[in-house]
Every structure is written in C-alpha cells, then in structure tokens.
Amino acid sequence: MKRGGRRSRKKLGVGSFFAALVIALLLLWAENQGLFEELPANGPQTPGAVSFSPAERPEGLEVYFLDVGQGDSELIRLPNGDGVFHILIDTGEYAYADGLTEGLRALGVEKIDALICSHPHTDHMGCMARIVQRFEIGSFYMPRLPDKKVPTTPAYEALLNALEKKGLTAIPLEQNTEIPCPAGAKLQVSAPQPGADWEDLNNFSGILRLAYGETAFLFTGDAEKESEALALEDGYELSADVLKCGHHGSRTSSSAKFLKAVNPRYAVISCGKDNSYGHPHEGTLKKLQKLGTTVYRTDEDQTVLAKSDGTTVTFETGLPSILPNQTEKRK
Ligand SMILES: [Zn+2]
Numbered sequence: 001m002k003r004g005g006r007r008s009r010k011k012l013g014v015g016s017f018f019a020a021l022v023i024a025l026l027l028l029w030a031e032n033q034g035l036f037e038e039l040p041a042n043g044p045q046t047p048g049a050v051s052f053s054p055a056e057r058p059e060g061l062e063v064y065f066l067d068v069g070q071g072d073s074e075l076i077r078l079p080n081g082d083g084v085f086h087i088l089i090d091t092g093e094y095a096y097a098d099g100l101t102e103g104l105r106a107l108g109v110e111k112i113d114a115l116i117c118s119h120p121h122t123d124h125m126g127c128m129a130r131i132v133q134r135f136e137i138g139s140f141y142m143p144r145l146p147d148k149k150v151p152t153t154p155a156y157e158a159l160l161n162a163l164e165k166k167g168l169t170a171i172p173l174e175q176n177t178e179i180p181c182p183a184g185a186k187l188q189v190s191a192p193q194p195g196a197d198w199e200d201l202n203n204f205s206g207i208l209r210l211a212y213g214e215t216a217f218l219f220t221g222d223a224e225k226e227s228e229a230l231a232l233e234d235g236y237e238l239s240a241d242v243l244k245c246g247h248h249g250s251r252t253s254s255s256a257k258f259l260k261a262v263n264p265r266y267a268v269i270s271c272g273k274d275n276s277y278g279h280p281h282e283g284t285l286k287k288l289q290k291l292g293t294t295v296y297r298t299d300e301d302q303t304v305l306a307k308s309d310g311t312t313v314t315f316e317t318g319l320p321s322i323l324p325n326q327t328e329k330r331k
C-alpha cells in the first residue's frame with residue numbers, strides 16, 4: 001500500500017509538471033496571438049532580433065528608414081538640448097510590434113515626441129497600438145477620415161483603445177498642421193486637405209516636408225497621383241534632397257510632374273522582398289533614373305540611415321532589419 005501510494009504521488013508529480021508545461025505553452029501562445037491587451041511597458045522582447053549599435057545624441061538630423069518588410073516606418077532623430085527629439089512616422093504591420101519595440105529601444109528611444117500615422121492601413125500602423133502602450137508619447141497625429149472610410153480592423157480599434165487609455169487625442173494630420181520640432185527643423189504638412197473625401201484611403205496620407213538647414217526630406221505615406229497633384233496645385237514647397245517614395249514605389253504614385261517638382265537627389269523605397277504587389281514598379285524606377293536620382297530600397301538595403309548636417313546628406317545602408325514575429329497572423 002505504501003509503495004502504491006508513493007507511486008501515485010510520483011505520477012501526480014509528473015502530471016503536474018506536464019499540466020504546468022501546457023499552461024506555460026498556452027500562455028506563450030496567447031501572448032503571441034496578442035490576446036493580452038494590457039502589457040507591461042517593458043515586455044515582451046525577441047532577444048537578438050535587432051542589434052543596432054546604441055545611437056548617440058546626433059549632431060544633426062538623422063532619419064532611419066526602418067526595414068519592416070512590406071510596410072513603412074521612419075524614425076527621425078533631432079538634437080534637442082542635451083537629449084534627442086524623436087518623431088516616428090508609421091510602424092509597419094502588427095507582426096513587427098516586438099521587433100520595432102526592441103529596435104527603437106536599441107536606438108535609445110524612451111519617448112516618442114511626435115507619433116505620426118500617415119494613414120490607417122495596417123502596413124503603416126498595424127503595431128502602432130503596441131508602440132503607444134510601450135513608449136511615452138508626446139503628441140499623436142493622424143488624418144481625419146469621413147465616417148465611411150474609418151477602418152474596422154482590429155489594429156485600428158486597438159490603436160484607438162491604446163490612445164484612450166493613455167489619455168491621448170489624435171491631432172488631425174492635414175494641410176498646415178503644426179508639428180513643432182527643435183534644432184531649427186521645420187515640418188510642413190501639405191496633404192491631405194481638410195475635409196478631403198477620396199475614394200482611396202491611400203490618398204488621405206499625410207505628405208510631410210521636413211526642412212533641416214538647407215536640406216529637406218519629403219515623406220508621402222501612400223499618397224497617390226491625385227493627392228500629389230493637389231499638393232502641387234495648392235502651391236506647397238515640395239523640393240527635397242530625399243524623397244520617401246509614395247506607396248512603396250507603386251505606379252499609382254510618383255507622377256512625373258510630382259517627381260520633377262520634388263527633384264530628389266535620393267529616393268528611398270520601403271517595400272518587402274519579393275512582395276506580391278511587384279513594388280517597386282518598373283515605371284517608378286525608370287522615372288527616378290531619368291531624373292538621376294539615387295535609389296535606396298529596404299528590400300535590398302535593409303534599414304537605411306540618412307544623416308544631414310544641414311548642408312549635405314549622407315547615407316548608410318545594410319543596418320539591421322526589424323524582424324517580424326513568425327507566429328503572428330493578426331491583421
Ligand atoms: Zn502602404
């Protein structure tokens with residue numbers, strides 16, 4: 001009897017171990033599925049996924065075109081007193097939440113002074129809710145949409161919830177929205193027009209020109225030819241040394257007239273390797289070639305860093321890509 005008792009206790013021990021293992025695996029699975037909306041500010045991480053060398057306080061302007069596969073994410077760093085002023089435009093898909101968190105932390109980001117959603121498609125804001133949860137946010141900017149265009153995606157709902165929980169309200173991103181910057185930098189918003197009502201959500205994308213000294217960068221989200229034409233028509237200054245090409249280099253953006261006005265010395269195309277859209281389109285590359293523009297692509301150059309001292313812009317390529325969480329499927 002005694003021995004039998006011992007055996008059953010032993011069995012119970014093994015059973016408990018497996019039960020604990022199953023619970024642990026379930027918790028891990030739930031975490032990967034993004035089922036826990038409330039996350040501690042510092043978790044979870046994917047160790048070793050991103051290995052940026054720690055970024056120091058920049059002397060001038062730095063723009064990281066982060067490789068988030070088929071999507072967009074740009075981190076802007078400006079010297080601000082003894083510290084750094086951070087602007088983040090877009091975040092990429094939900095699968096990049098942990099990788100982007102880690103990448104931003106590796107680059108010394110604790111506070112995002114201005115978080116900008118170019119437009120609410122998931123390849124631009126899929127993991128923005130997580131970024132709002134995990135970082136201190138100064139101000140948040142997003143285009144205003146007509147009711148019928150407001151997305152019903154989980155990513156968008158999660159973003160609104162995350163903003164509300166942090167007591168943040170979205171400042172409408174539209175023509176002439178003021179986004180204060182330090183170090184003499186100026187951000188001008190030339191699209192969308194207030195009250196815009198486009199058929200395609202891409203055309204609600206904010207078009208932003210960041211001027212630093214004599215240099216300028218133009219960020220266009222996924223703005224297409226129609227919105228580009230309107231920004232031109234409305235007389236905004238669009239010339240730039242560096243153009244973040246609209247809509248991942250798609251032929252629906254980067255009209256010849258727009259490219260001529262921007263006249264970029266450099267262009268950066270943010271797109272995924274072998275993406276199903278065929279981005280960047282051949283026609284866009286040909287137009288840029290005709291202008292003599294040097295093209296960088298995140299699918300070939302990984303994360304691209306552009307630095308400006310106010311006079312000259314220099315580039316570094318091959319910086320670490322932001323890696324997606326392989327098990328993440330949520331859109
Ligand atoms: Zn896009």
